[in-house]
Structure formats: structure tokens, C-alpha cells
Amino acid sequence: MRHLRVVCRLADSGSVSKAAAALGVSQPSLTAQLHRIEDTIGGPLFERSPFGILPTPLGKHVLGRARAMLADMDDLLGSSRRYSARPGPLRLGSVRTVMFGAWLSRLEELLPDRQITTQVDTSCAVLTDLLAADVVDVIMLGRCDDAHAPPCPARAVEQTMVYPEPFAVALPATHRLASRDEIQLADLAEDTWIIPPAGKEDGDLAVLREACEAVGFSPQVRYPNLDSAEIEQLIGEGRGICLCAPTVRPIPTTVIRPLAGQPVIWRRALRWRPETISRADINVIHQAFIDTYRATIADNATTHPWWQTTPTAHPTIHAPCA
Template sequence: MELELRHLRALVAVADARSLSRAARVLHVSQPALSGLLRRVERSVGGALFVRSPTGCVPTRLGADVVAEARTVLAGVSALTERIGERRAPAGPLRLGGYCGFLHLALARWLREVPWSHGVSVHEDQDETATLARLAAGGLDLALVYLPPLPDPVVPDGVETLVIHPREPVFVILAPGHPLAGARAVPFAGLGEHPWADDPPGTTRWSAYLQRVCHRHGIALDQPHRPQCLATLLDLVRAGMAVAPALATREDRPAIAVRAIEGAPLWQELRLCYRPGTAVAAHAAEIHAAVVDHYAGRQGCSAAFDHWWHDGGRQLLPTG
């Protein structure tokens, strides 16, 4: 078997994490998949590369040599792709994909003004799997996506990610006169007592995650409404006919109240995604810092957001 860059990245991840399970999370793969890859690499090099010890998974003498060489190769590839990316100016507008609420427009405006950009075009898709596949195939230049915490990996090969927020809670929107709107946060169990409007069950990763969490808490949502249009969903909420999930960064409106869910049982990770070796990759740190700044500036959008933000949400935001 010929070693590939993904094999080298896996070896370095295991060495750094000192644990197959932690390395698998870093690589966005399952632990069995990583174990199988490691066995194939060991057969290829002719010996064990890691052994279990009281301090974790540690390299053997052969493993230490291979990991050191892997680091050298990966550093060289990273430097090469960065140099190529710096020289490869985008030929047209940057194609920004994903679905992330206010940040989509905020980032689009910022990208329009930076000197290395030739404009921006916005492509929205609520299906993060489709967005990431399109990015990997070259149909997008970068994307902002929300990823629910499910065990199956969704980030494809050829896509790099940077975390904007690792654990953003899911809020709900409802009419100000709704029975659940009187409290600062609604009880999770209470959502099962009122009509719910959302994606059809089992059709998206979000709906699969929602079903899993509801099952764990013994909650059965009554979902008579399955709108495909955001305007229809908002009309249902305004009319008091439904409660619906919402991003934590959603803004309070006169006819729509934003509320947290007690205990934050539902959450997602927000990530910036791009392809290595591109102009976007060369400016990834700059873009990431801009998105984080915009996120931090969202204070004041709702009382629910402000309470979560000051109660610990801001402490999880990347710094530096």
C-alpha cells in the first residue's frame, strides 16, 4: 500500500491525541475506521506503530520515526499549498455557501471589501452535507455551516474547517402571546405539548439529531406543519400556530419572540469551511477572525442570546 497524506495526518493525530477515540474526533471519522486505517499502515511499513500504555496510546520506536517523517512531509505540503494559494488569486467572485443566519450577509459584506477579493456571490443551502460536497467538488470557495453532534462524519476529504463556535445552543421562536413565551427559557418537555414546525422527520441530519435527543428525553413532538419556505414557517409562528427551532443568533422581532430551551439540550457546532491550496486558504485565519468578531458583535439581538452569552457562551468563542 502506498502511503497517502491522509495516512500521515492520521498518524500525527494519534500521536498528538495519545488516544484513538480522541484522534478520530479530530479527524471527523469513526474510531473503527481509524483503527482499520492504522492496521493497514502498520502492515505497509512492516511493524507496530503504537502501543497502549498507562499514559495512553504511545508510538513504538518505529512509530516515533514514522511520525517524525510524517510531520516533516505534512509541514512541507502545507507550506507548498500556502505559497500556491497566495499566488492563485480568485478569477471571479468568491462563492460563499452554507446556511448560518445573519453571519452569511455579514461575511459577504466583509469579503466584498477585502483587497484580494473580486466580489462575492451568496449560495444558501440548509443541507450542510450538500454544501460540503459542493465545496469539495469546487462549486464553492468557502462556506459557513452548522453541524449537529452526530457520530457519522460529514466533512469530506479535501475540505478544511475552523471552528467559529463549538457549542451554540438551539433556541425556539414563538408568538409573544404563546403560553410558553412568558418564561425566559422554555422547558424542553413543554415543546411536546404544542404544535411544532420543522423539517420533515428523518430527512436531514438536523431532524435525525432532533429525533435522537427527543427520544433520549422521552419527548414526542407534535409536528403537523412541515413548511419548506421560511416565510411560511414565520407566518405559522406569528399566528401562534406553531413553535419552531431557531439559531441562537436570531433577532427578536415585534411579532416573534426568541427563547432559550432550559438546559440547552439541543446544540450545534458552527464552522468555517474551505479547500486547502486556494486563495481562501491563504487568508483563512483572516476570514476566521472576521467571522468571530461579527459573532461576538451579535450581542443585543435578543435577551435569550445575551443571557447565554454572558452565562458562558462567550468563553467558548475562539481567541487569538
């Protein structure tokens, strides 16, 4: 079952390096493990492409069977927990964020008697699938609007923690617009956009395209398989621009500027199934997140010269439900 989860994570990540990071192993270790799995099954499961790795015909067959088997196993484990009197581990899923370590530390202080296990991914769609399959109890999403976002699974509910969260844009310090206090999206028509790491599509790229097309251009998108450090380096070297949340930390040789009119906004939300986690736990998770979010804003966003004079660029934070 562990090997089947590795194969599914590789397919969802679309990249050996991203899958290795999500699984907490080195890339050479994961590559060696994949070779052992392929030797056992009898053929290659993935092939390289310009956009990462793609499943072979054999890989598609194995993935179809693996997902069904894993869903059955997860359902068995989830249903079995209902007969146990002692609380099991709190299984937390989250999108990648600069706040994750601080948030997790805060949660472990607030829930000292609970073991917290984590699943981190770049894609809200992957996390939603993990919730639907009962691999995690609760997920934190930084998701786009309802028209493009992965739908909430059956029996699951969503609770907003931050909305709206207006996105800014990271520009090279030498960019022609770097001296402006606010950027019009239409003025970025000739720029190259760097997008987050490739993986299962979750609507984020569609939202960017829609916002750009609404002001008259289609974004030129490049470099789909880079991690955060590589993206920051490319921006600093003048190779492109990127959307960023107000929580983003200062980046050398880069400036962060708000987008006029809030053309791209995000929602930070929790999703969970009520039968697997209590309302009390959800409120603790929610409060710990927004406390961490406020602290991160205070550390990072307030360093921008435009922050105090541009209230429209500030996110709205929501307290837990009573």
C-alpha cells in the first residue's frame, strides 16, 4: 500500500522532485524506490516530458487500480476509528505556505495530547482528493474563486478563515514599474509570468488567465516546474514576475506591489468531514491559523512601503464560528 501511495503521489505531483519533497525523502531515494516498484510490476510507470513526468499506459492501468485500492483501505481505517474510544492522530493537509512551520508548532502547543501528521502539497485539487479518500481529517486551502476551485467533497464542509486575500505581484527591482505604488494588471501584458510548481490543476492558472484576458491580454507563462526558491531567484534576475500573497517574505532584488482593483483574490479556508473531526478541534485549528497569519503579516507585509497607505490590499480575517 505504501508503494501504491508513492505511485499516486508521483502522478499527482507531475515531478519526482516535488513528490520527494511532499513525501519527505530525497530525490535519489525516491527515484531508486520507483525503480524497485517498476521492477516488481514489470515495466516503466512514468516517462519524462517537457512538463514533468507522465504515466505510461502501464502506469495509467496501475494508477486506476491503485486509487481504488487505496480508497478502500482508507475507508476501512476511517470507519474503524469510530469504534475506538481514544482519539487518533490529527491528520492535517495543507497547501505549501511560508506559515506552515509556525502554524504547526502553534497547533502542537495547543493540542499536546494529539499526534499531528501532515500532508503538504502545492495543489488544492490533490488535497481535496486526499480529504475525499479519508487520508486526512482536515485540509487548509489557499484557493481561487468558486468557478474554478475544486468542489468540496460529499459530506465535507468548508469554513473561511481569510477572504478576500488580494494578491500582489512580485517584480524584479529593476522592472520598469517597480517605482509605482500600485500596478495595473493591463500594464503587465508584455511580461513573462512564472507559475507555481506543476501538479494536478486546481484552477489557479485559469483564474490568472481569466483576470488577464478581462483586461485585454493572455499571460505569457513559463517555468512551470520550479520550487519557491528557484522562482524567487528568476524574478530577482529579471526573468519574470509572479503572483504572491501578502504574507510573502521579503525577497532580495525583488519588490512586491499591490494590483489595482484586486483582480485576483484568494480564499484561505478549512475543509473537513464532520464525522471524522470535532467542531472543537476545527476551532482550535482555525484560531491557530489566523493567529499565525496575523503574525506573518506583521513580520512581512508591513515592511512594504505601500502597506499603510493601501488598505484595499489588506486581507480580511474571519474568526472561528461559534
